[in-house]
Amino acid sequence: MNDGGKESGQDNQNNNSTKKSSLPSPSSGGADDFSRSIAKIAVSQVCESAGFHGSRHSALDSLADILIQYIHDLSKASHFYANLSGRTACNVFDIIQGLKDLEAPRGFPGASDIHQCAVGSGVIKEITRFVDTYEENPFARPVPSFPIARQPKPITSFAQVGEATAGKHIPDWLPVFPDQHTYIHTPVWKERTSDPKADKIEQVRQRRKAEGSLLGLQQRLACNGAAMSAPAVDYIGKGKQVVGSNPFLAPPLPPGEKQVSEVVVPDEPAEGKRVSILETFAPAIEAAKQGSFIPNVSLKNRVLPSKRPTVHFKFGVDKNSIAMQVSSVAAGAKRDTWFLRDDEKDDKKRRAEMILKESMEKPDGLAQL
Amino acid sequence: MNSSGAGGDGKHDDDSALAEFLSSLMDYTPTIPDELVEHYLARSGFQCPDLRLTRLVAVAAQKFITDVASDALQHCKARLSAPVKDKSKQPKEKKLILTMDDLSKALRENGVNLKHQEYFADSPQLEMDPSTREEN
Numbered sequence: 001m002n003d004g005g006k007e008s009g010q011d012n013q014n015n016n017s018t019k020k021s022s023l024p025s026p027s028s029g030g031a032d033d034f035s036r037s038i039a040k041i042a043v044s045q046v047c048e049s050a051g052f053h054g055s056r057h058s059a060l061d062s063l064a065d066i067l068i069q070y071i072h073d074l075s076k077a078s079h080f081y082a083n084l085s086g087r088t089a090c091n092v093f094d095i096i097q098g099l100k101d102l103e104a105p106r107g108f109p110g111a112s113d114i115h116q117c118a119v120g121s122g123v124i125k126e127i128t129r130f131v132d133t134y135e136e137n138p139f140a141r142p143v144p145s146f147p148i149a150r151q152p153k154p155i156t157s158f159a160q161v162g163e164a165t166a167g168k169h170i171p172d173w174l175p176v177f178p179d180q181h182t183y184i185h186t187p188v189w190k191e192r193t194s195d196p197k198a199d200k201i202e203q204v205r206q207r208r209k210a211e212g213s214l215l216g217l218q219q220r221l222a223c224n225g226a227a228m229s230a231p232a233v234d235y236i237g238k239g240k241q242v243v244g245s246n247p248f249l250a251p252p253l254p255p256g257e258k259q260v261s262e263v264v265v266p267d268e269p270a271e272g273k274r275v276s277i278l279e280t281f282a283p284a285i286e287a288a289k290q291g292s293f294i295p296n297v298s299l300k301n302r303v304l305p306s307k308r309p310t311v312h313f314k315f316g317v318d319k320n321s322i323a324m325q326v327s328s329v330a331a332g333a334k335r336d337t338w339f340l341r342d343d344e345k346d347d348k349k350r351r352a353e354m355i356l357k358e359s360m361e362k363p364d365g366l367a368q369l
Numbered sequence: 370m371n372s373s374g375a376g377g378d379g380k381h382d383d384d385s386a387l388a389e390f391l392s393s394l395m396d397y398t399p400t401i402p403d404e405l406v407e408h409y410l411a412r413s414g415f416q417c418p419d420l421r422l423t424r425l426v427a428v429a430a431q432k433f434i435t436d437v438a439s440d441a442l443q444h445c446k447a448r449l450s451a452p453v454k455d456k457s458k459q460p461k462e463k464k465l466i467l468t469m470d471d472l473s474k475a476l477r478e479n480g481v482n483l484k485h486q487e488y489f490a491d492s493p494q495l496e497m498d499p500s501t502r503e504e505n
Contacts, residue, residue, distance in 0.1 A: 035408055042401045043434060047467055049400070050438035052445075055467035062472060062483060063434065070430050071406060075415035090417045092387070092425070099429055127425075128390050130432045131397050138398040145404050 038143060040064040049137050070102070077101045099123045224248060225310070226255070391421045399427040406430070433479070440475035441467055 043063045047055055075090075077098030082090045100123055158165050158172035165172055224247055403420070406427045410417075417423070445465050469485040476483045 035405055038402065038405050042405070045400050046431060046434045047438050050435060051442050051465065052438065052467045053464035056469060058485065059467045059469050059472045062469065062485075063437070063467075066437070066476070066481060066483075067401070067430055067434055068409060070433055071409045071426060072413050074426055074429065075410045075413040079414045079416075088416055090415055090422065092391070092422060095422060095425055095429075102433075124387065124390065127428055127432060128386075130435070131390075131393065131428060134435065136398055137400045139400055139402040143402040143404045146408060 034146060036064060036068070039067050041141070042139060043067055045137060045139070049134075074098050074102055096123060099127075220248070223252065391425070394421055394424040394428065397424075397428070399424060399431050401427045401431050403427065437472070437475050437479060438467070440478060441471040444471040444474050 040060055044055065044060055047060075047063070074095070075098075078090045078094040081094040081097045082088065085091075085094075103123055155175040157174060158170070158176055161176050163176060165174075166177065403423055406423050410423065410426065442465065445467070448471070449463060449465075469483075473483040473485060
């Protein structure tokens, strides 16, 4: 016989569980769910034996609730009667009296009989009749004994671990101290071995190397400038020009072979100065690019030849742009000082200051940067 | 303790009847499992190590539920056999379903007031307990 096709005698548990999974369980009574579902199964079994083919969910829920409430009320009443008699453990008579209380609204035979022994009361008689008439219908599934008492995990003591206590005043049956890593904070990063002396030596070496290479470049330029002729190509604007052949790759001409045109002379000061400024800044720029700063640029000045080269180099464009960048950095360094970190700020500041100082030292008021 | 007119024999009979009944309880397995009953007994402060008393409580509860269910069944049958027109449908063949209506009627006789809401005025999008939202 099926309970509305939803449950059968043997599949109560399964169907109940599927019913539970399809419906979201009510928010209240999370710990009660297990006992409540068992009550629901028991109630559905009782309805089935009563003759119902099926049942509504809500009706089953209500009936399970009523069953739980009934058990609760009966036990409360019998406990009350036991307490009334000065006992804590309940008696069969306490239960009978509790039953009488619950059955009172409905009425049972022998309720008005006050002189009868409780054992012979109508309640017990009815129950006896019930037991005799109704066939046994045990619960469908085995129910584990609940609630399961969880064993608390015992804290290990000093003696259990075998550890020696921190001092004689601490007995060894007390719990152990927590591990050191739980309260001592150790740094996680790998400490770099910083050798300031070696770092400084390395830095100076790099600077010297840069200086040496620039020195060589300057000398070569000077030689080329002295030997070679005037600009073979025309220049446009701020030194933007295209050199047909690389003057550096051409073999050096003997002195006096080529005549240097004097047409460029009037522009020479400006050009020369500009070039000189650019050249002045070149080492600083190169140094900035390489990461090492050359504080004394005066060294370069001394190396510069007396005769200013009139050849315009291709990398003038780059120089210019870099100079613009540097100037922007110099201008912006003051603005963004508080955004940069301290070391960066100092570096850029230093660079900017040096560049500005150089430009001030030179007797030209070119603000062409 | 009882100054009853039945005298000593009645008492003995009653005692023996009770003893017999309690022993018979051990043979009868109630539908409501012992563990469930013990759980709720412990919750309300009922202390008794005797299993027979637990069985007694279980049997009493089962009796109560059975009474309620049988009353509801009678209501259901009465409703099914009531309709006048029998031409279109045969109500006798219909399944007997326990509804909230029958249940509330049966419970009212036992002193339990159970009222079920006919409908809900809220919108179905709201989070509601689905067991109370179904039918009826």
